[in-house]
Amino acid sequence: MKHLSLCLLLVGISACSYLPVTETPNRNESTSGSNEGSSVPGDVAGSSGGAATASAELLHQSRASQATGHYQRAASDIERALRIEPRNPYLWLELGKIRLAAGNKQQAAALAQKAMSMTGNDASARTAAQRLLDDANTY
Amino acid sequence: MTAFRPRLSAASADLAMYVRRLAQAARRRFVRAPKRWCAVVLLTVFLGYALWISNGVVTEFEERRWDVPAGVYAAPVELYSGLDIAAAGLSEILDKLGYQRVAEIRRPGEYRAGPGEISLWTRSFQFWDTLEPALQRVIHFDAERIATIRDTSEQRVPLLRLEPMRLGSIFATHHEDRLLVEPDAIPTLLVDTLKAVEDRKFDRHHGLDFAAIVRAAWVNLRHGEIRQGGSTLTQQLVKSYFLDRRKTIGRKIREAIMAVALELRYDKQELLHAYINEIYLGQQGARAIHGFGLASEFYFAKHLSKLELHEIALLVALVKGPSYYDPRRHADRATERRNWVLTTLANLELVDPSAAKTAAEKDLGVAARTRVGSRYQPAYMDLVRRQLATDYPIDEPATRGLRVFTSLDPRVQTLAERELAAGLERLQPDGDEPSIEGAVIVTHPSTGEVIAMVGGRRADFDGFNRALNARRPVGSLIKPFVYLAALQSGDYTLASTINDEPIDVLLDNGDVWAPQNFSKESHGEVPLIRALAASYNQATVHLGLAVGVTSVAELLQNLGLDREPAPYPSLLLGAIDLSPFDVAQLYNSLANGGFRTPLRAVRSIVDTDGQPLVRYALELEPAANADAVQQLNQALVQVVERGTGRPAKNTLPENMIVAGKTGTSDEFRDSWFAGFGNDYLAVVWVGRDDNQPIGLTGSAGALTIWTPVISGIEHSTGRYPSLSSSLKPVWIDYQSGLATREGCGESVLVPIPSEVRLRRLPGCGSGLGELGARALDWLDNIGKRR
Numbered sequence: 001m002k003h004l005s006l007c008l009l010l011v012g013i014s015a016c017s018y019l020p021v022t023e024t025p026n027r028n029e030s031t032s033g034s035n036e037g038s039s040v041p042g043d044v045a046g047s048s049g050g051a052a053t054a055s056a057e058l059l060h061q062s063r064a065s066q067a068t069g070h071y072q073r074a075a076s077d078i079e080r081a082l083r084i085e086p087r088n089p090y091l092w093l094e095l096g097k098i099r100l101a102a103g104n105k106q107q108a109a110a111l112a113q114k115a116m117s118m119t120g121n122d123a124s125a126r127t128a129a130q131r132l133l134d135d136a137n138t139y
Numbered sequence: 140m141t142a143f144r145p146r147l148s149a150a151s152a153d154l155a156m157y158v159r160r161l162a163q164a165a166r167r168r169f170v171r172a173p174k175r176w177c178a179v180v181l182l183t184v185f186l187g188y189a190l191w192i193s194n195g196v197v198t199e200f201e202e203r204r205w206d207v208p209a210g211v212y213a214a215p216v217e218l219y220s221g222l223d224i225a226a227a228g229l230s231e232i233l234d235k236l237g238y239q240r241v242a243e244i245r246r247p248g249e250y251r252a253g254p255g256e257i258s259l260w261t262r263s264f265q266f267w268d269t270l271e272p273a274l275q276r277v278i279h280f281d282a283e284r285i286a287t288i289r290d291t292s293e294q295r296v297p298l299l300r301l302e303p304m305r306l307g308s309i310f311a312t313h314h315e316d317r318l319l320v321e322p323d324a325i326p327t328l329l330v331d332t333l334k335a336v337e338d339r340k341f342d343r344h345h346g347l348d349f350a351a352i353v354r355a356a357w358v359n360l361r362h363g364e365i366r367q368g369g370s371t372l373t374q375q376l377v378k379s380y381f382l383d384r385r386k387t388i389g390r391k392i393r394e395a396i397m398a399v400a401l402e403l404r405y406d407k408q409e410l411l412h413a414y415i416n417e418i419y420l421g422q423q424g425a426r427a428i429h430g431f432g433l434a435s436e437f438y439f440a441k442h443l444s445k446l447e448l449h450e451i452a453l454l455v456a457l458v459k460g461p462s463y464y465d466p467r468r469h470a471d472r473a474t475e476r477r478n479w480v481l482t483t484l485a486n487l488e489l490v491d492p493s494a495a496k497t498a499a500e501k502d503l504g505v506a507a508r509t510r511v512g513s514r515y516q517p518a519y520m521d522l523v524r525r526q527l528a529t530d531y532p533i534d535e536p537a538t539r540g541l542r543v544f545t546s547l548d549p550r551v552q553t554l555a556e557r558e559l560a561a562g563l564e565r566l567q568p569d570g571d572e573p574s575i576e577g578a579v580i581v582t583h584p585s586t587g588e589v590i591a592m593v594g595g596r597r598a599d600f601d602g603f604n605r606a607l608n609a610r611r612p613v614g615s616l617i618k619p620f621v622y623l624a625a626l627q628s629g630d631y632t633l634a635s636t637i638n639d640e641p642i643d644v645l646l647d648n649g650d651v652w653a654p655q656n657f658s659k660e661s662h663g664e665v666p667l668i669r670a671l672a673a674s675y676n677q678a679t680v681h682l683g684l685a686v687g688v689t690s691v692a693e694l695l696q697n698l699g700l701d702r703e704p705a706p707y708p709s710l711l712l713g714a715i716d717l718s719p720f721d722v723a724q725l726y727n728s729l730a731n732g733g734f735r736t737p738l739r740a741v742r743s744i745v746d747t748d749g750q751p752l753v754r755y756a757l758e759l760e761p762a763a764n765a766d767a768v769q770q771l772n773q774a775l776v777q778v779v780e781r782g783t784g785r786p787a788k789n790t791l792p793e794n795m796i797v798a799g800k801t802g803t804s805d806e807f808r809d810s811w812f813a814g815f816g817n818d819y820l821a822v823v824w825v826g827r828d829d830n831q832p833i834g835l836t837g838s839a840g841a842l843t844i845w846t847p848v849i850s851g852i853e854h855s856t857g858r859y860p861s862l863s864s865s866l867k868p869v870w871i872d873y874q875s876g877l878a879t880r881e882g883c884g885e886s887v888l889v890p891i892p893s894e895v896r897l898r899r900l901p902g903c904g905s906g907l908g909e910l911g912a913r914a915l916d917w918l919d920n921i922g923k924r925r
Contacts, residue, residue, distance in 0.1 A: 050220025050285070050297075057297040072754055076268050076743075079586065079757050084219065086585035086818055095757065110734070110759045117732045117765045120861020 055081035108136035193400035208308035247273040264302035318432035346402035449498035518594030540747035546588035562844035578605035587736030616802030617713040639678035666876025672782030683711035730815035733768035801837030810840030816853035
């Protein structure tokens with residue numbers, strides 16, 4: 001009886017480990033974006049909470065400049081944020097948006113591609129990046 | 140205050156008046172005495188000449204006086220919660236910015252340091268984008284990082300941008316370096332000492348001190364050589380404008396005329412101010428040290444206003460002969476003359492005799508030449524000038540008074556300089572001539588900004604900038620680009636096998652090239668990832684020829700190489716000369732995920748009114764297939780995990796994942812390492828200026844410097860950008876390239892295009908039967924033990 005239950009246990013365990021590996025080759029898990037819409041940059045790989053808050057502040061400032069058409073200033077704030085969180089796809093997206101608004105389609109497309117390469121498992125970010133890429137390529 | 144003197148609008152007007160009067164007199168006398176008339180004609184000619192050179196010196200004075208240089212600034216430090224910096228580190232930054240450490244803060248520019256906390260009042264600064272006001276903040280630290288930043292009402296503040304450190308200036312007129320001292324910042328003691336030593340009658344004479352000239356002439360005649368100078372400060376100022384150092388009578392006369400011209404035109408204060416900022420006081424390689432402001436930093440690493448009596452005395456002592464009395468090379472002479480200056484001051488009752496005595500007993504106090512962390516950054520300034528020269532000519536009058544904002548990170552620069560110097564010292568302990576040299580470049584790959592550049596072992600020496608200008612064979616550093624071309628072609632994956640076997644390549648000139656592996660052994664069929672990580676030459680050549688050398692050459696250009704490499708097979712093994720900067724440009728494109736962004740040092744330029752003139756926006760261009768680059772970068776991680784970069788693992792922090800490549804050129808003449816982490820890229824080169832072999836591989840040489848640099852700046856650990864959705868992670872056996880599972884064979888997890896199916900390593904399947912058999916084995920053993 002003991003042998004049998006042990007066998008069953010082992011078979012059970014071996015069945016579990018038969019499941020394919022789906023993790024990305026990270027040593028630690030990266031938490032994907034909080035996905036509360038594209039207005040807030042998600043918690044991204046490699047950044048501390050403080051860094052995210054700092055870049056959120058700069059993003060906020062940038063949006064204010066965009067609203068009044070001050071694109072250079074808006075872009076400069078995003079670039080400052082990118083120095084703090086270089087792997088945040090939402091920042092790359094924002095920069096692409098600004099370039100598009102300023103009429104630079106080529107850069108908008110390149111930045112959309114760059115954002116795309118940083119999205120990983122974040123489906124919402126990927127969709128936004130695709131949308132920007134389409135916009136840059138259509139008009 | 141000087142007595143009343145006629146103030147003229149131009150020195151030439153004065154002289155013109157004399158000329159006119161003489162001409163009138165000449166006309167009168169002409170009739171009476173032709174011989175005297177000759178003399179008068181000669182005098183007129185002489186005065187015409189005097190007029191002409193006076194004009195010259197006044198123009199020069201004016202140009203230099205109004206030559207407000209373009210100021211060059213480092214990147215501003217941005218503080219936020221979670222930033223890796225300790226209180227001591229921030230203190231250092233504030234000190235370098237000239238902040239005063241106080242017990243109680245009363246005004247902007249002061250800070251107070253407590254346990255685990257720093258309070259400060261920042262100074263207002265006109266950035267390119269905004270005028271940042273002066274702010275009061277309190278920063279709390281948690282071990283080696285910032286915990287919170289709060290304002291005066293205890294509210295948390297997400298970000299604090301400090302004003303940037305000033306690096307230096309670019310002058311339109313003479314391209315030399317100065318640290319201009321404003322009139323009100325000139326210490327009175329300095330002025331008194333100068334006059335006492337060099338020109339006692341400065342306040343009274345009109346450019347020439349005739350008594351001094353006569354005395355000097357007498358002394359010189361007696362000794363048959365020029366021993367004493369009778370030059371006033373004004374004459375010395377004139378001398379410093381023009382390079383001619385010959386001591387002829389003709390020159391002396393010219394100088395005298397110019398000195399008089401200046402004295403007629405400008406007042407004593409203006410002349411003194413110009414003198415203090417102009418006089419030649421030392422030499423550092425190609426860099427001439429002019430002016431007391433810069434000399435103070437150069438000799439004492441201190442601001443002029445902070446100099447003590449013995450230090451001021453030394454600087455004034457140097458005026459007579461900066462090389463002859465060089466305190467670093469001729470300490471005895473320098474001390475003797477300095478003490479003579481001190482005695483003179485005491486005799487003239489300008490200082491207390493006891494103070495003079497104490498000062499005379501002090502050491503020279505000169506800072507060691509190779510002090511790192513100095514504000515002068517010749518290598519980086521080189522890059523700044525280069526960028527400005529192509530995009531924004533700095534010689535234009537309109538560029539005066541501009542502010543140039545760069546991306547230099549002073550902390551990273553200091554670290555890079557220190558590690559290079561220390562590393563080269565380890566590799567070749569001092570005393571061996573000629574010394575091995577090196578260069579380091581650090582960039583921020585996402586933005587393409589160059590944040591540090593070290594041109595040689597002696598970082599503050601304005602000599603050959605190896606980082607920008609030393610073009611050397613790169614050897615194996617080129618290999619990643621061969622493998623990238625292969626991955627991009629779609630015909631290869633990291634698991635694909637290639638032939639690491641002897642190969643004979645027929646060259647265009649009829650010769651046969653038969654490359655050897657480093658170990659002289661061939662390894663047969665090897666997976667791409669291993670061939671690159673272990674840097675097998677033969678496999679690389681097989682692969683490169685299959686892909687096509689032209690493809691590789693094209694890829695290099697796409698990724699930022701600024702010239703067309705000759706498409707010879709030897710290119711595949713790095714028979715191409717590149718500077719560390721060129722290498723950084725190429726590797727930056729890899730670190731940036733296949734996006735090319737031109738490496739730059741300048742962020743923006745602002746005019747004297749704070750209006751932005753130029754802004755270099757972040758620009759990217761997709762240059763290589765992003766998926767292919769992701770795969771390649773994983774192979775570069777294996778270079779460090781298992782390949783030629785493995786020694787780095789001994790000193791890298793655990794969980795820090797980095798990617799890179801070693802490079803060793805023919806006959807061990809060049810040792811390279813180029814690599815990156817999550818946020819930074821660093822390229823290190825080690826070699827000899829005379830191109831002689833150094834006997835070091837990339838890993839024995841450059842890697843030993845690269846590792847502490849990257850560990851010192853990379854702070855994020857263990858994370859790596861998420862995989863693209865068209866790639867999947869697969870365990871393969873490092874030796875054979877066959878699929879396996881974790882722990883079976885030499886398993887390594889690599890990204891493979893999703894649609895690719897790999898053959899399995901026998902005995903390492905993940906089948907149920909396999910596992911069941913192992914489980915039964917274990918059960919069997921338990922049974923046996925019982």
